[in-house]
Amino acid sequence: xxxxxxxxxxxxxxxxxxxxxxxxxxxxxxxxxxxxxDVYSPTVIKDGKTYRMWYxxxxxxxxxxxxxxxxDGRQWQVRSEPSxxxxxxxxxxxxxxxxx
Numbered sequence: 001x002x003x004x005x006x007x008x009x010x011x012x013x014x015x016x017x018x019x020x021x022x023x024x025x026x027x028x029x030x031x032x033x034x035x036x037x038d039v040y041s042p043t044v045i046k047d048g049k050t051y052r053m054w055y056x057x058x059x060x061x062x063x064x065x066x067x068x069x070x071x072d073g074r075q076w077q078v079r080s081e082p083s084x085x086x087x088x089x090x091x092x093x094x095x096x097x098x099x100x
Contacts, residue, residue, distance in 0.1 A: 001019065001020050001021070002017060002019050002053070002073070003018055003020070003031075003042065004017055004039045004040050004041060004042055004055070005018055005031065014038070015038055015039055015040045016034035016035075016036065016037055016039060017034060017035045017036040017037075017039040017055070017076075018031040018032050018034060019032040019035065019073065019074065020032070032074070035075075036068070038057050038058050038059035039057070039058075040055060040056040040058045040063075041055060041056050042054070044073070050069050050070070050071060051069065051071070051073045052067065052069055053067070053068045053069070053076065054083060057082075064083075065082060065083040066078055066079060066083055067079045
């Protein structure tokens with residue numbers, strides 16, 4: 001399972017991407033070291049031999065949706081261009097939204 005975590009103490013508020021594994025869905029491994037920074041709300045699917053992730057990049061405002069791909073689920077190649085239109089203060093996505 002991939003997830004984002006944030007340490008709210010201190011000034012950074014940095015959001016990071018981590019992985020935890022389980023064989024039974026009840027007992028989980030300790031979280032991995034961070035794989036990426038500025039990642040919020042990741043969604044990961046497996047497409048053939050490639051993992052594809054869409055996430056909110058919270059490095060600066062306005063937040064943007066990004067796409068990243070990985071062969072092993074740990075080393076991610078992030079696309080340089082956003083995956084959709086900007087999200088400004090919860091205004092949502094409009095009809096110009098594009099994914100992938």
